[in-house]
Amino acid sequence: MQALVMYHYLQHKTPTPFLLPSSHPQLTPHTRLKTPTPLKLRTRPLNYSIQMDGGGVDSDGRAFTSAEEMWLEEVGEGDPNKKSRWYSQGVGYWEKGVEATVDGVLGGYGHVNKPDIEGSEAFLKSIFAEKFPDAGKGRHLVALDCGSGIGRVTKNLLIRYFNEVDLLEPVSHFLETARSNLAAENSTVADENKAVNFFCHSLQEFTPEAGRYDIIWVQWCIGHLSDDDFLSFFQRAKVGLRHGGIFVLKENIAKNGFVLDKEDKSVTRSDAYFKQLFKNCGLHIYKMKDQKGFPDELFAVKMYALTTELPKRVSSSRTRTKRHANRPAIIK
Numbered sequence: 001m002q003a004l005v006m007y008h009y010l011q012h013k014t015p016t017p018f019l020l021p022s023s024h025p026q027l028t029p030h031t032r033l034k035t036p037t038p039l040k041l042r043t044r045p046l047n048y049s050i051q052m053d054g055g056g057v058d059s060d061g062r063a064f065t066s067a068e069e070m071w072l073e074e075v076g077e078g079d080p081n082k083k084s085r086w087y088s089q090g091v092g093y094w095e096k097g098v099e100a101t102v103d104g105v106l107g108g109y110g111h112v113n114k115p116d117i118e119g120s121e122a123f124l125k126s127i128f129a130e131k132f133p134d135a136g137k138g139r140h141l142v143a144l145d146c147g148s149g150i151g152r153v154t155k156n157l158l159i160r161y162f163n164e165v166d167l168l169e170p171v172s173h174f175l176e177t178a179r180s181n182l183a184a185e186n187s188t189v190a191d192e193n194k195a196v197n198f199f200c201h202s203l204q205e206f207t208p209e210a211g212r213y214d215i216i217w218v219q220w221c222i223g224h225l226s227d228d229d230f231l232s233f234f235q236r237a238k239v240g241l242r243h244g245g246i247f248v249l250k251e252n253i254a255k256n257g258f259v260l261d262k263e264d265k266s267v268t269r270s271d272a273y274f275k276q277l278f279k280n281c282g283l284h285i286y287k288m289k290d291q292k293g294f295p296d297e298l299f300a301v302k303m304y305a306l307t308t309e310l311p312k313r314v315s316s317s318r319t320r321t322k323r324h325a326n327r328p329a330i331i332k
């Protein structure tokens with residue numbers, strides 16, 4: 001699933017997302033993944049994928065020397081049919097076999113909901129303190145929950161902080177469940193906080209209303225987008241931010257390069273890969289944090305707060321992450 005890359009089908013034949021590729025014996029252990037290969041000289045601008053200097057693997061254990069090689073195979077170059085097959089397989093994965101529950105959207109890991117929401121709330125609060133100190137004092141706040149699934153993030157978090165939340169989700173039965181989960185009669189939040197719009201669209205085809213959102217929250221769905229659609233989505237979505245608005249991207253992180261899930265057509269990118277994409281989108285990291293408290297077999301998860309303007313001060317957990325990465329216990 002999106003980047004909740006799942007090796008479930010390799011292991012159990014039942015959905016158990018987020019598992020690390022190294023948990024599968026056929027997959028090349030992390031330490032033996034291809035080392036970054038030098039970039040080749042290009043004779044034309046690369047417009048459908050970024051130039052990544054690292055290789056990756058797919059869920060069958062096949063190694064790719066570059067992201068470019070993988071994207072060329074998966075979505076082609078300017079081939080609309082191939083690309084639309086990629087997206088219909090991705091959405092089809094969720095549409096066909098996944099129940100509209102927290103456990104379903106979390107691929108059988110419903111118990112990570114609590115630490116996930118707690119981690120997100122702490123991150124959101126730190127953003128609020130700095131970016132929206134006037135929240136609740138007259139400032140009407142609006143959020144967009146992208147790839148919202150059944151509205152898990154909205155219901156457990158965003159609706160408590162934002163006066164209006166819009167949801168964007170391509171799978172209609174998820175969106176209908178979200179609508180009912182968030183209906184006034186099932187709500188425990190103040191009347192002035194409401195889920196307002198339910199957009200049944202994919203990220204790659206969505207353009208937000210200009211200047212509407214204080215926060216655009218993108219969690220566990222961006223892995224379904226090819227690099228070029230990642231770039232064009234954020235370019236369009238920037239217009240949807242109010243002045244001072246921010247993107248929050250919360251995603252699984254590959255240790256190196258990328259991991260392609262062939263079944264649900266999603267890619268888990270490394271931190272370096274994301275940072276290259278942010279740069280290409282003209283986005284700046286305002287703040288970033290590692291998610292804590294998830295089971296060891298899952299991918300690491302990071303939260304990035306991204307701005308369109310260069311932040312005055314960048315807060316980062318990079319130092320701590322680096323130190324952890326040197327601890328033998330977490331080398332998979």
Ligand SMILES: C[S@@+](CC[C@H](N)C(=O)[O-])C[C@H]1O[C@@H](n2cnc3c(N)ncnc32)[C@H](O)[C@@H]1O
Nearest residue numbers: 094105147148149152171202203219220221224
């Ligand atoms: C792992 S679930 C996460 C749902 C939600 N963000 C959460 O954290 O509970 C991934 C979601 O991404 C959605 N999705 C798949 N392809 C998408 C696309 N191209 N654009 C937007 N959402 C997509 C799926 O339908 C599914 O609801």
